[in-house]
Amino acid sequence: MDRRLFWLVPLALLPVPLWLNPYQQYVLNTALVYIPVGIGFNLVVGNLGLLAFSNVAYFGLGAYTSGVLMAQLGMPWWMTIIPAASVGGLAGSIASIPALRGVRLFYLAIMTLAFGELMRWTYIRWEALTGGSMGMAVPTADLLGWPLDSDRRKFYVFLALVVLTLTLTDRLMRSRFGRAFLAIKDNEISAAAMGVATDRYIVLAFAWGGAVVGIGGAMFAISVGHLSPVSFDLTELIRQFAIIMVGGLGSLIGAIIGAAIITVAPQVFISFPGFDELVFGILIVLVILFLPRGLSSLLARVHPAFTDRFYRG
Amino acid sequence: MLTLLPQLVVSGTSTGMLYALIALSMTVVYRATTVVNFGHGDMVAAGAYAVFVFSLGFGLPFLIAMLLAIAVLFVAGFATQHFLLQPIVAGPHLSLAMMALAVGYTLRGMLRLEWGNETMNPSRPYPQDVYMFGTVVVTTDDVVICGFVLVLLAALFVLLQVTPLGKVIQATFQSQRGAALVGINVPLFHALMWGGGAALGALGGVMLSMITPLTPDLGQWTLVQGFAAMTLGGFGSLGGAVAGGILLGITEKLLGFYVNTVFIEITGYLVPIIVLMLRPQGLFGRRMTVRV
Amino acid sequence: MADGTLLQLRDVTVRFGGLIAVDSVSFNLHAGEICALIGPNGAGKTTLFNSISGNVIADSGSILFRGEEIRHLTPHEISARGARRTFQNGGLFPELTALENILVGLHAQIDSSFLGLLFGGKSVAAELAATQQARELLDLMGIGAMANQKAGALSGGQQRMVEIVRALATNPPLLLLDEPAVGLAPLGRQQLATVIHMLARERGIGILLIEHAIELVMSVADRVIVLNDGRKVADASPEEVRADRTVLEAYLGHA
Numbered sequence: 001m002d003r004r005l006f007w008l009v010p011l012a013l014l015p016v017p018l019w020l021n022p023y024q025q026y027v028l029n030t031a032l033v034y035i036p037v038g039i040g041f042n043l044v045v046g047n048l049g050l051l052a053f054s055n056v057a058y059f060g061l062g063a064y065t066s067g068v069l070m071a072q073l074g075m076p077w078w079m080t081i082i083p084a085a086s087v088g089g090l091a092g093s094i095a096s097i098p099a100l101r102g103v104r105l106f107y108l109a110i111m112t113l114a115f116g117e118l119m120r121w122t123y124i125r126w127e128a129l130t131g132g133s134m135g136m137a138v139p140t141a142d143l144l145g146w147p148l149d150s151d152r153r154k155f156y157v158f159l160a161l162v163v164l165t166l167t168l169t170d171r172l173m174r175s176r177f178g179r180a181f182l183a184i185k186d187n188e189i190s191a192a193a194m195g196v197a198t199d200r201y202i203v204l205a206f207a208w209g210g211a212v213v214g215i216g217g218a219m220f221a222i223s224v225g226h227l228s229p230v231s232f233d234l235t236e237l238i239r240q241f242a243i244i245m246v247g248g249l250g251s252l253i254g255a256i257i258g259a260a261i262i263t264v265a266p267q268v269f270i271s272f273p274g275f276d277e278l279v280f281g282i283l284i285v286l287v288i289l290f291l292p293r294g295l296s297s298l299l300a301r302v303h304p305a306f307t308d309r310f311y312r313g
Numbered sequence: 314m315l316t317l318l319p320q321l322v323v324s325g326t327s328t329g330m331l332y333a334l335i336a337l338s339m340t341v342v343y344r345a346t347t348v349v350n351f352g353h354g355d356m357v358a359a360g361a362y363a364v365f366v367f368s369l370g371f372g373l374p375f376l377i378a379m380l381l382a383i384a385v386l387f388v389a390g391f392a393t394q395h396f397l398l399q400p401i402v403a404g405p406h407l408s409l410a411m412m413a414l415a416v417g418y419t420l421r422g423m424l425r426l427e428w429g430n431e432t433m434n435p436s437r438p439y440p441q442d443v444y445m446f447g448t449v450v451v452t453t454d455d456v457v458i459c460g461f462v463l464v465l466l467a468a469l470f471v472l473l474q475v476t477p478l479g480k481v482i483q484a485t486f487q488s489q490r491g492a493a494l495v496g497i498n499v500p501l502f503h504a505l506m507w508g509g510g511a512a513l514g515a516l517g518g519v520m521l522s523m524i525t526p527l528t529p530d531l532g533q534w535t536l537v538q539g540f541a542a543m544t545l546g547g548f549g550s551l552g553g554a555v556a557g558g559i560l561l562g563i564t565e566k567l568l569g570f571y572v573n574t575v576f577i578e579i580t581g582y583l584v585p586i587i588v589l590m591l592r593p594q595g596l597f598g599r600r601m602t603v604r605v
Numbered sequence: 606m607a608d609g610t611l612l613q614l615r616d617v618t619v620r621f622g623g624l625i626a627v628d629s630v631s632f633n634l635h636a637g638e639i640c641a642l643i644g645p646n647g648a649g650k651t652t653l654f655n656s657i658s659g660n661v662i663a664d665s666g667s668i669l670f671r672g673e674e675i676r677h678l679t680p681h682e683i684s685a686r687g688a689r690r691t692f693q694n695g696g697l698f699p700e701l702t703a704l705e706n707i708l709v710g711l712h713a714q715i716d717s718s719f720l721g722l723l724f725g726g727k728s729v730a731a732e733l734a735a736t737q738q739a740r741e742l743l744d745l746m747g748i749g750a751m752a753n754q755k756a757g758a759l760s761g762g763q764q765r766m767v768e769i770v771r772a773l774a775t776n777p778p779l780l781l782l783d784e785p786a787v788g789l790a791p792l793g794r795q796q797l798a799t800v801i802h803m804l805a806r807e808r809g810i811g812i813l814l815i816e817h818a819i820e821l822v823m824s825v826a827d828r829v830i831v832l833n834d835g836r837k838v839a840d841a842s843p844e845e846v847r848a849d850r851t852v853l854e855a856y857l858g859h860a
Contacts, residue, residue, distance in 0.1 A: 051407055103593045105406050106349040107548075110540045110585050117537060118582040125575065168723050175722045175732050176708065176715045179701065183709045186698035192680040193658065193690055194771070195713030204719070234533050238418045241411060249407075273429045274529070278422025284415035285397060288408050292401075310705050312729060313736035 003305060010163050017152045025151040026223070031263040032158040033219045036165045038243040038255030040213035043169070044092075046250030047178065048205040049185025051105055054095045054112035055240050057119040058088040058210040060232035062217020067138045067227045068129055077141035077148070081161070081218050088214020089207040091119075096206035100199050116237065123229040135228030138221050148222065158219055165212050170252055172208065178310045181205050182250075235276055242280040245287050248294025251308050257295050314571075320449045321566040327455035329562020330462040331520055335535060336542035336554035337469075338513035342390075344486045344549055345506030348398065348409050352417020354536025356511050359420050360386045360518025361527050365433060375438035379519050383512045389420075390511025395504040417532060424529040433527040454524045461520065466555065473551075482506075534581075541584035609636040611779050611811040612657070612688075617666035617676075619652050619835075626652040628835035629666070636778060637809045639801060641822040641843075644832035645856050650815045651693075651783070653832065657813070658690045658781055659683040670779065685713045689772040690781035693815075696768050699757025703748065703767050706756050707739040710771035739774070746770050762793045769800065773810075780804065782814035786821050794818065798825045823847070831855065 017025055041055045062084040069075040069083060098111050123130045130136055141148040148154050172178060180201040183191035192198055221227060239262055247258020266275060287294060299306040335357060342350045350356075360382050367378035393416050401408050437454075444451045473479035485492040485502050493499050521531065538561065546557025561584065568576035612634040619627040627649045634640050642650050655661035657668060659680035668676045675683050684690075698706055708715075715735045721728030743749045748766055751759060756767060765785060772780060782801075786794050798821055804810045805827075816822050822829060822843065829846040831839035833855035839846050846852055 045407065049407075051410060098590055098593070101590070101593055103589055106410065107589055107593065109351070109410055110349070110544070111589050114537065114540070114582045114585045117533075118579065118586070121579055121582065171722050171725075172719075175717055175728070176712050176735075177717075177719065177722065179705055179709050180712060182701055182705075183698050183712075186700050187695065189660065189680070190692060190696045190698065191709070193660075193684050193692070193696070194709050195681050195684040195775075196709070197681050233530075235418075238414070241414070245411065272426060274422035274425030276422070277418040278426060281415045281417075281419030281422055284411060285419070288401060288412050288415070289397070292404070292408065310701065311708055311732070311736050311739075313733040 005305075010159055013159060014156075017155050022151055025155060027263060027267050029151055029155055029158055029223050031260050032155070032162050033216055033223055034240075034243060034259035034263055035162045035256055036212045036216035036219070037240055038247060038259045039165060039169050039252060040088075040209040040211070040216070041240055042244045042247075042250055042252070042255050043173075043181070043209040043212070044205055046244060046248075046254075047173065047181045047185065048202065049182075050099055050202070051109040052095060052099070052112045052206065053109050053237065054091070054116045055209075055213055056232050056234075056236045057095070057112075057116040058091050058213035059217045059220065059236070059240070060119055060123060060229075061091050062088045062214030063221040063227055063232075064123060064130055064217075065214070066218035066221040067136055070139045070141075070221075071136055072129070074139075076144075077218070077222055078143045078157075081215060084218035084221075085211040085214045088217065089211035091214075092206040092208070092210020093203055095210070096203045099202050099206070113237075116232075117234070120229050120232050123232065130227070130229075133229060135226055138225050138227060141222040151223075154223060158223075161215060161219060165215060166252060166256075169208070169212060173252070173308070174310055174312050177201065177204065182310060238280050238284070239276060242283055244294075245284050246294055248296030251294065251296040253299065253306055253308065254294050254296035257299075261295075316448060317570065318567075319447075321570055322563055323449050323451060324455065325563035325566035326559055327459055327562070328565070329559035330459050331517060331558070332538050332542045332561050333555040333558025334462050334465070334517040334520065335514065335539040336546065336558045337466075337551060338510045338517060339539045339543055340546075340549065340551055340554040341513060342507055342510035343543075344551065345510075346394070346398075346503045348413065350417075350507075350510070351410055351414035351536065352393075352420065352532075353413075353510070353514055353539060354534070355417035355420040355424075355532035356386055356389065357514040357518040357521065357535045357539075358424065358527070358529065358532035359389070360511075360515025361522040361531065362424055362428070362433075362518075363515065364519045364522050365436070365527070368438075369436065379516075382519060383515045386515035386518075387508040387512040390514075391504045391508035393511075394507035395500075398507075399500055399503065417536075421529055421532055428529060430528065433522075435522060435524050435526060437523045457523070458520055465516065537581045541581040544585045544588050610634070611636050611671060612813070613667075613669040614657075615667040615669075617653065617656060617663045617668060619649070619656055619661060619663050625835050627656065627663070627832075630832070630835075630837045631666075632830055632837065632840055634779070634811050634813055636811050637805050638827050639805045639812045639814070639825055640828045640830060641826035642813060642815045642830050642832065643817070643819075643822060644838075647834075648832040648855075649835040650832055652835075654690075654781060654783060654813075654815055657683075658688065681713075687775070687777045688779040688781065689775065689777040691768045691772050691783055691785060693783045693787060696783075697756040697764055697771075699755065701756055702753050703743060703756055703759065703763075704736070704739055704752040706767055707742055707771050707774055708735055710774035711735050711739060714775050742770050742774055743767075761788045762790075765789065765793070765797070773804070776808075778809075778811060780810050780812045782812060782816075784815050784817065786816060786818045794821055797821070801825050 020028065037059055044050055044052045065084045065087045066080040069080045070077055095112055095115055098108055103111065124133050143157055148157060180196045183196055184198050184201060188198055243258035243262045246261055248254025296306065339350060339353050363382035363385050364378050367373050367381045368375050397412055397416060398409060401412065439453055439457060442453045473483055485497055489499050542558040542561045543554055545560050546553030565577055565580045568580055610633050615631050616629045617627055618629050630653060644650050652661055656663040659678055663676050667674060670686060670688055698709060716731040717728035740752060743752050746766055748763060751763060756764060786797055789797060801812060802825060805812055826843050829841065829843050830837060831846060831852050838855055839849050839852050
């Protein structure tokens with residue numbers, strides 16, 4: 001089975017909105033929003049193998065960048081996508097600095113966690129820009145003048161963005177860059193001995209991961225229509241962890257599966273306070289114990305086409 | 314300006330004692346198993362809620378409620394290590410960190426399920442009062458916390474330095490292989506230390522329940538403060554954890570007053586970032602870094 | 606260098622705190638020459654090796670590779686200049702397939718850029734060519750069937766092969782082998798000796814290897830350098846070294 005058949009999936013999704021009610025459409029949109037989030041997170045934690053827990057920072061920065069540019073400068077949404085990605089990428093590069101100095105494992109996790117929380121504190125404090133704890137409304141989005149005033153319209157734009165980020169990341173991973181990330185994860189010293197300038201690739205992985213998550217943030221901003229700091233707290237972090245753990249660490253397909261499951265699950269079951277934390281917490285525990293490589297590993301066992309490859313040809 | 318300095322130091326020390334206890338409990342776990350418990354903050358919070366449940370819910374005397382809370386968290390810590398971490402102990406660090414984090418989140422979810430997002434007011438088993446020492450105001454909260462933590466530290470010191478059990482614990486901290494060679498059941502030791510760490514954390518939670526309003530998100534803040542204190546004191550150092558906690562408490566108060574009130578909130582976030590950037594091994598601790 | 610001298614060490618000294626691990630060691634290695642580094646445990650062989658590959662920085666002395674001073678360079682810079690090494694245990698990337706491991710070996714030579722990869726064209730062609738090259742290398746060494754298996758799942762002997770192929774992928778003039786025979790059965794050692802011999806004689810690669818397996822050293826090396834307590838105590842042909850009393854005493858002294 002040729003991997004090019006995967007292109008059929010977005011094509012197959014095109015007519016789906018015709019059969020969905022607005023609520024279901026919104027849920028599908030949310031799943032799409034979380035695919036780039038999973039891709040970016042997976043890149044650093046799963047492929048590069050560093051414990052960078054700052055993903056929510058890029059998500060929030062991307063969302064707020066988009067929202068603030070729209071609300072304060074009147075920029076149309078489609079023009080804010082690149083700034084959101086850039087801010088995410090910049091934040092990622094900054095977060096990579098301790099890693100460049102050799103900080104690893106739990107220290108790195110703590111630092112990046114603190115960084116994420118510091119960003120959330122910034123959203124709360126910088127009221128003039130972000131509306132503080134009360135949050136801010138995100139103006140209606142448009143794409144080159146075409147108003148995105150329904151979830152169905154947003155769906156098509158989101159689908160395009162998801163396909164774009166997936167394709168670009170796939171191209172990056174199936175090259176010496178992707179292999180460099182994995183080599184650093186498996187054996188940094190050996191990677192350097194093979195001529196990999198590890199510093200460069202660490203920054204690149206962080207930056208690209210941050211940028212992709214930032215795009216997810218921009219999508220999130222117009223999907224929910226209202227931004228508040230509480231959307232980017234540590235509960236959001238466990239949600240994002242659940243995506244990559246359940247889906248499969250380091251796997252592009254895993255990001256898709258994980259995003260789908262984490263988004264749909266709360267809708268299928270009756271929600272209650274603490275649902276996210278309880279359910280995702282238990283889910284992660286079970287996955288670590290019984291399926292450490294996530295669902296994508298199950299798929300790979302069924303058919304090798306689902307295995308992530310890191311070369312062309 | 315400087316006239317307020319003694320007051321700031323005193324109240325900073327009092328808060329710092331609390332941080333010290335939390336950092337100490339996290340360090341016990343880390344020293345024993347080299348795993349940082351990312352769910353520790355939620356265990357502390359669970360301890361706080363537990364004492365509430367036992368004292369106000371079941372109407373038990375405070376002391377009994379406290380002991381029960383400690384016991385419950387001991388079991389929780391023990392069970393987490395034994396059933397969830399021990400099976401994956403040889404696996405990647407990410408899995409260990411995630412497992413601990415996930416357990417913490419599960420606890421938080423349970424707390425939120427029961428108590429929603431409401432806030433519980435602190436409940437003190439002692440009368441609130443204030444004492445004046447010159448210009449310095451000392452509250453009963455300060456006295457109780459400082460007194461309690463100091464007594465606890467003294468007891469722990471005696472335990473570790475004087476009793477045979479303490480010698481065994483210290484020896485195992487230093488060399489697990491050596492301990493195994495002399496017949497110590499190291500996996501059991503690990504589980505017991507996680508239980509002990511959780512129990513100490515629960516004590517911190519008990520103290521928190523006396524002086525702060527409780528929400529299910531308390532664990533989030535507690536974790537950050539615990540990390541900051543551990544970072545200041547050097548990871549893995551028990552004495553350092555205490556010193557780091559007190560230092561954190563005082564620093565927060567001083568920065569908060571002399572520089573800007575925001576520092577009360579964000580010192581906890583800034584400390585790990587700044588300290589580890591400048592000295593990747595913490596102020597007094599060991600390296601968790603790689604040289605390529 | 607004109608006379609075929611690949612590697613030139615002059616008075617290389619490495620200290621760890623107060624301990625002198627390598628004490629003023631000098632020797633030359635020429636293209637096509639197989640040189641074995643032996644000595645009792647703790648003699649400083651690994652440290653000397655690491656100072657050549659850049660994993661340890663020598664405190665004083667000079668290490669010239671093809672006439673260029675490399676003492677201060679980082680491992681990846683030295684690797685890029687054509688001095689490649691293998692590792693004693695676990696130099697492979699276990700989660701990558703054998704093919705992908707070889708491709709990492711080719712890393713510095715693949716002409717693909719970040720933007721070029723994202724938007725197609727020449728970079729993609731470079732990647733395709735590299736994959737082809739890696740497949741051919743594996744086939745050449747007779748392990749083409751393993752291309753898609755994760756390196757961690759291969760047997761010890763197969764892993765050793767993949768690691769050597771990987772180090773050779775860029776046609777390096779100098780190969781540093783760190784105890785390549787460890788864990789190999791006698792048959793595997795014979796094959797290893799044959800490969801080493803072929804690389805030096807047919808491809809003109811200079812090879813420096815650390816080895817404890819004396820029979821392998823004797824059968825394959827052109828020259829043997831003996832270290833003891835950080836100092837060079839012998840630098841001669843295998844036969845001469847075998848007959849050298851000081852060498853015998855060095856080993857006995859540490860027994």
